[in-house]
Amino acid sequence: MRGLWPLRPAIDRLKTQLLKRSWVVHTSHYCNNLNRDSMDLNHSSSITIPVSGTIPNASNSVGDRKPIALWPGIYHSPVTTALWEARSKIFERLLDPPKDAPPQSELLTKTPSQSRTSILYNFSSDFILREQYRDPWNEVRIGKLLEDLDALAGTISVKHCADVDSTTRPLLLVTASVDKIVLKKPISVDKDLKIVGSVIWVGRSSIEIVLDVIQSSEGGSETSDMVALTANFIFVARDSKTRKAAPVNRLAPETEQEKVLFEQAEERNLLKKKKRGEKRDFESGEVNRLKALLAEGRIFCDMPALADRDSILLRDTRLENSLICQPQQRNIHGRIFGGFLMHRAFELAFSTSYAFAGLVPCFLEVDHVDFLRPVDVGDFLRFKSCVLYTELHNPDQPLISVEVVAHVTQPELRTSEVSNTFYFTFSVRPEAKATKDGFKLRNVVPATEEEARLILERMDADSMQ
Structure with missing residues (x-):
């Protein structure tokens, strides 16, 4: 080896030239206009690699009509494109509604089976x-x-509201x-994985849709054992x-299960109407709970050195x-896709x-949202989150309640409005908890009323609940 040392600089130069030549070979097929004979390996050369869209059949448009692959929503999920391809005629009317068309003149009566739609994820293959x-x-x-659930629910609502008369103007359907x-x-x-959904209840202008995410598991033969997630x-x-x-359009449940779901949804809707507009007054017992929470938080604010080390102020859990x-x-x-939010x-x-x-x-559930x-293109959207409280009654599954508030901010007008408030519940993954001895969640305490x-x-x- 020592005898080869004088040759090392020449070997290194040869390696460099071979690497440069290899790079030229591998990149030249991207550059049709590149003149190989004029390339000087001793000088830096500018290489342009063309980029093209990966959407299939994007150029196959008919007249002024865009292909479905370029409709809004393709960037969210493969599910959106698949759903629109399957019901292209209905969605074309929504994308380009007839001008000056009259509204639907007569409401139809449909069954849940007419709106039932399922999508399949072939993850295994x-x-x-x-x-x-x-x-x-x-x-x-x-x-x-969550994006896909919203997209599928939207498709189901469109199917239920579709009018047989193609000359009427279609309805605008939004996630409420x-x-x-x-x-x-x-x-x-x-x-x-499979998601199955259908309309289970309708009011005058509202529609409730239930979705089941189904995945078979070892040893689970019952349908109920296969349901991994439910959403309304x-x-x-x-x-x-x-x-x-x-x-x-009206809804006519057919099976006993459909009738039960309809009645349950009707009860929930009546309860919401009853609670709507009611302002909650804290009773004497709740006032005591309120004072106890504030007293603990006041120690953090006034005497932080004496505060409980197993607690934390709510404001110190915030992210944005x-x-x-x-x-x-x-x-x-x-408008901005609800599933994206x-x-x-x-x-x-x-x-x-x-x-x-x-x-x-470990995610457990999303509460009522x-x-x-509505959120529009160009809006300045801010998400603010915090841990509201924790539940430690079950050491095997401690609960973490998280609030996320979405604000539409308009700096020009110096305004900020809440568009959505989300409540999520999490636990901690068992396998993660097993790696940390003496794991314990902190309590969350407020600093303000x-x-x-x-x-x-x-x-x-x-x-x-």
Whole structure:
């Protein structure tokens, strides 16, 4: 080896030249106009690599009509494109409604089976799809699944409201609220997944849709054992021209199960109407709870050295992020896709829970969500999160309640309005907890009366479910 040392500089120069020549060979097929003979390896050369769209058949448009692959929503999920392809005729009318068309003249009566729609994820055989949905723990990304649930619920509402008369103007359907989303078992990304949904109840202008996420498990032969997640969405109909509430087609349940679901939804709707507009007054017992919470928080503010080390102020659990809403995030009506908002809120809530617990969280459920204000392209959207409270009664499954509030901010007008408030519940992954001896979650205490009231209201709302 020592005898070869004088040759080392020449060998290194030869390696460099071979590497440069190899780079030229591997990149030259991207550069049709590149003159190989004029390339000087002793000087830096500018290489242009052309980039083209990966959407199939994007150029196959008919006249002025865009292909379905370029409609709004493609950037959210493969599910959106698949749903629109399957019902292209209905969605074309929504994308380009007839001008000056009259509203639907006569309401139809439809059955839940007429709106029932299912989608299948071939995770076991489709590697690309599997990678799009995989999270770091080899489970399905819940945030992306929330997007898909909203997209499927929207498709089902459109199917129910579709008019047989193609000359009438279609309704504008928007997500009004999410009643509940509950995860019943972890969802693997290695097994095929199915989502089934249908309309279970309608009011004058509102529609309730139930969705079941189904995945078979070893040893689980019953259908109920296969349901991994359930979700209830409420959509409302608006006249696409006047933007006022519009009546929707009626619903006629057929099976006993459909009739039970209809009655349960009817009871929930009546209870919501009863509670709507009611202002809660704290009774004497609750006032004492309020004072006790504030007393503990006051110690943190006034005598932090004497505060309970197993507690933390609510304001110290906060996280925040913001974004400008882009055209790629809009739905077919030009507004920001509700599923996108849920996705972003979930990601922040997950991060908040992670930072608070110090261990990987496990999602359990989304509580009732109201979509109070539409979000438009170009809006400045801010998400603010905090841990509201923890429950430590069950050491095997401690609970973390996280609130995420989405604000539409308009700096020019110096205004900020709440568009959505989300409530998520997490636990801690058992396998993560097993790696940390003496793990214990902190209690969350308020520093203001407003925070104390919010904590008590959420505690009571969760205990009633």
